[in-house]
Amino acid sequence: MSQPTTLPAQIVADTIIRTVELGVRIVDAAVAGEITVLWCELLVEGPGRCPGCGIAGTYRDTSERRVSDVPVVGHPLELRVQVPRYECRHDGCARAIFAHDTSRLARPGASTTRRCARFILRRLMLDKSTVAAAARELGRSWDTVNDIAVAATSELLLTAGPARLDGVEVIGVDEHKWAHVRTAEADGFVTVITDLTAVVAG
Ligand SMILES: [Zn+2]
Structure with a gap:
């Protein structure tokens, strides 16, 4: 029989949550009533590039981006991701400050991770769940979940094209x-x- 291997807690947590899909790494966790909170670091390779001019920025400070992720063991999951912010010192660039790209984690301005859209569609279409039930599972409002469902469905229909009617x-x-x-x-x-x-x- 093989001996059990001891893994660092971080690897265990990152593997269970599959943070590789989100481009983050878990650094801490807490239970906050009904919600599970995970503090994460954004995985970055060097400083972020300015969306205005494309030149690497100079580190300024770190901000926190909060997004809901798919529920774990029946509880809503909130990720609090540390995101580096930079100054653009390039002459002639209109952009003064910008945050590191987090598009792998979530769409710009979104309050849920990208994989939440997949979760919502699966609950509504395959499990015949209600929007209210999916909203409760994610810890988000009915309107947020409905907006995600409508956007994801439209995208799915556009991607599938007329062949979906075959x-x-x-x-x-x-x-x-x-x-x-x-x-x-x-x-x-x-x-x-x-x-x-x-x-x-x-
Ligand atoms: Zn710039």
């Missing part, structure tokens, strides 16, 4: 009262078109 022979069309859009400017109804090919084929 094999569709029977469709069902229905009108649904959509309670969440009960506003003055919206009538609150959506038209739902469903692929019934598999259902009709038994």
